[in-house]
Amino acid sequence: MSSACEQPGMSSIEQAVEALTGLLARPAANLQLPLLQAHGRLLAEDIHARHDVPLWDNSAMDGYALNSADLPPEGGRLPLAGCQAAGDAAIELPPGHCMQIFTGAVVPVGADTVIPQENCRRETDGVVFAPVRPGQNIRRQGEETRVGQPLLGSGTRLRAQEIGLLASQGYAAVKVSRALRVGIISSGNELCDPGSALGPGQIYDSNRYLLASVLQGWGFEVHQYPHLRDNLDDTVQLLRRASGEQDLLISSGGVSVGEADYLKQAVQQLGQLNLWRVAIQPGKPLAFGTIGQTPWIGLPGNPAASLVTALIIARPALLATQSQTPAAPAILPALADFEWQKTSVRTRYLQARLQVGNGQMQAQLHPQQSSAMLANCCWADGLVVIPAQQPVQPGDPVGFIPYHALLQP
Numbered sequence: 001m002s003s004a005c006e007q008p009g010m011s012s013i014e015q016a017v018e019a020l021t022g023l024l025a026r027p028a029a030n031l032q033l034p035l036l037q038a039h040g041r042l043l044a045e046d047i048h049a050r051h052d053v054p055l056w057d058n059s060a061m062d063g064y065a066l067n068s069a070d071l072p073p074e075g076g077r078l079p080l081a082g083c084q085a086a087g088d089a090a091i092e093l094p095p096g097h098c099m100q101i102f103t104g105a106v107v108p109v110g111a112d113t114v115i116p117q118e119n120c121r122r123e124t125d126g127v128v129f130a131p132v133r134p135g136q137n138i139r140r141q142g143e144e145t146r147v148g149q150p151l152l153g154s155g156t157r158l159r160a161q162e163i164g165l166l167a168s169q170g171y172a173a174v175k176v177s178r179a180l181r182v183g184i185i186s187s188g189n190e191l192c193d194p195g196s197a198l199g200p201g202q203i204y205d206s207n208r209y210l211l212a213s214v215l216q217g218w219g220f221e222v223h224q225y226p227h228l229r230d231n232l233d234d235t236v237q238l239l240r241r242a243s244g245e246q247d248l249l250i251s252s253g254g255v256s257v258g259e260a261d262y263l264k265q266a267v268q269q270l271g272q273l274n275l276w277r278v279a280i281q282p283g284k285p286l287a288f289g290t291i292g293q294t295p296w297i298g299l300p301g302n303p304a305a306s307l308v309t310a311l312i313i314a315r316p317a318l319l320a321t322q323s324q325t326p327a328a329p330a331i332l333p334a335l336a337d338f339e340w341q342k343t344s345v346r347t348r349y350l351q352a353r354l355q356v357g358n359g360q361m362q363a364q365l366h367p368q369q370s371s372a373m374l375a376n377c378c379w380a381d382g383l384v385v386i387p388a389q390q391p392v393q394p395g396d397p398v399g400f401i402p403y404h405a406l407l408q409p
């Protein structure tokens, strides 16, 4: 990322992230959600074990349970006495016998060892064992977790494994943080939604779908608003309504210098414009401010500029409303498999792929880097970061941020 920005009128990326983070408030309320709806949410309570895990000593194998004291050290034959199946209460092992047992079944009373069926020889009414190690293949009560033990802390993001762990402790519902409600607004007379026929001069609105996917991927609740026509009255009206309904508004388009770009003007009329223009390419015209109590982020209209600014500037600020420690995506070291001479006062994010060459990670660029394109972003699996004013020669070290890291919370 850029250091202090020397371009008059532009903030550095760090300044923009810091100012935006200060503008966004955490949603106050928590909510109780059924476990199946809690995936991806942040836990809003501390979770303790309700019982030991395992609940009782149980078998790790399909085989035969026995009391090791019943066998001589060289092994031997034990008569077979019934079967202990998973889901049944513990039955008693008669002294001097063995009992068939299945994985997960409670260990019969009196048994201390389980031998897998492939490691012994079954006869009609008995089993012949090699020497055994007492205690083999038994999962002990409480060896994973003891009742009352802290399991998950408030603030933990519930991934698949946390959901599974909560279910294993009998939690049918959990308290989670309410996700920010984000209103999405696409601005421009030229926009038409997929599913409708394009009129003359129209294009399909891709940013609405792109941004909704990004925000949903981070766990936010997304609400759509109608396309904003390029005039001040409509813009003021829609922003006033939407700001009363959402925790945050994110628009795309209408923030550069064009005479049909009314968003900043409308925000100034309704509230306050806090920042405009960031030393980032693509994405320079990014703006944000507040309408009443509701923050607004104006992403640039070019689709790749919308995507990159959402991932690099909005992401850390938005995730800070959800968690105390938003994970900054790791910048992976790579070697440039390209030359870049178009230096700029802005930090440049380039659509790139990583590949292994000569045993090292090499970053390759898409031949087209226009911010008006999306096919290049689909080709890419991440972004190469070129600091301001820094040309790159083939073989130079560069930083690479994988898309998967940016698209996850």
Ligand SMILES: Nc1nc2c(c(=O)[nH]1)N[C@H]1C(S)=C(S)[C@@H](COP(=O)(O)OP(=O)(O)OC[C@H]3O[C@@H](n4cnc5c(N)ncnc54)[C@H](O)[C@@H]3O)O[C@H]1N2
Pocket (backbone or CB within 6 Å): 186, 187, 188, 190, 191, 203, 204, 205, 206, 207, 208, 252, 253, 254, 255, 256, 257, 258, 261, 282, 283, 284, 285, 299, 300, 301, 302, 303, 305, 371, 372
């Ligand atoms: N004279 C100048 N012109 C422009 C400058 C500048 O500094 N001086 N900056 C350029 C840069 S950089 C960008 S990025 C764009 C951003 O402009 P806006 O945010 O005002 O966006 P629009 O003008 O509304 O649209 C730009 C471009 O993107 C297309 N677009 C807009 N919304 C969508 C959408 N929802 N789905 C798909 N495509 C969309 C729109 O049709 C335009 O082609 O400004 C440059 N101009």
Ligand code: MOO
Pocket (backbone or CB within 6 Å): 280, 281, 282, 283, 284, 285, 300, 302, 304, 305, 371, 372
């Ligand atoms: O910043 Mo614009 O986003 O260069 O296309």
